[in-house]
Amino acid sequence: MSDFITVKEVLEYATEFELCWFAHQVYWAVSTQQIQLEDDSSKLLEVAYDDAAVREMTNRNVLGIGHIKLYVVKSFAQYAFYFASDPLEVNMLHQTLFGELPGTITEAHRLLTKVMYFADFDIQTSLIEYRKSIVQFPAYLGHAAAGQYNLYRLDLHKGVRGIV
Structure with a gap:
């Protein structure tokens, strides 16, 4: 059994608890192949995020967070x-x-x-x-x-x- 938390688990948590900006950051990192879903979530700290792209994704609410x-x-x-x-x-x-x-x-x-x-x-x-x-x-x-x-x-x- 693995002792680390995967990027996928972090994304699921951020989406479930409607952490809109954070969820879109993680999604951006995965979708631009900066990181893989199976990777250790600690690698998220090493990603150089494109804040403008993440903001645009968040504004469009690509993940559909918070409708209800x-x-x-x-x-x-x-x-x-x-x-x-x-x-x-x-x-x-x-x-x-x-x-x-x-x-x-x-x-x-x-x-x-x-x-x-x-x-x-x-x-x-x-x-x-x-x-x-x-x-x-x-x-x-x-x-x-x-x-x-x-x-x-x-x-x-x-x-x-x-x-x-």
Whole structure:
């Protein structure tokens, strides 16, 4: 068994955790044959990166990182969590599900690594891992009280706790 981390593993990690600039740097190095996917990741330190080319790749988002984001909305004296591509999708889904105009829609990228307890499904997982199980976006995840990591789904149009 090898004791080093490969370039491929670093690229997968950077993509999964949406480290956009870093992921595109590694991808640029591989795509320009500066380094191979099977190489020890320490070789990434030896690469002379073309920052202009990496910036252009990042701006075009060649790797498709970050299309689906986590959003939080003040709702029913709690916070509703959604995965969506933009705030407009959150606004429309929230109005459809709960019949109320959402309050401020906040991108909550920093919470993606938090482990949440999904009470209605009796699972505990990070939001990054949970996102992998969702097949259609935008998606309502549930409501939680401020500072809490327990998500409960509310009955549609009622704003009360219950399985939907």
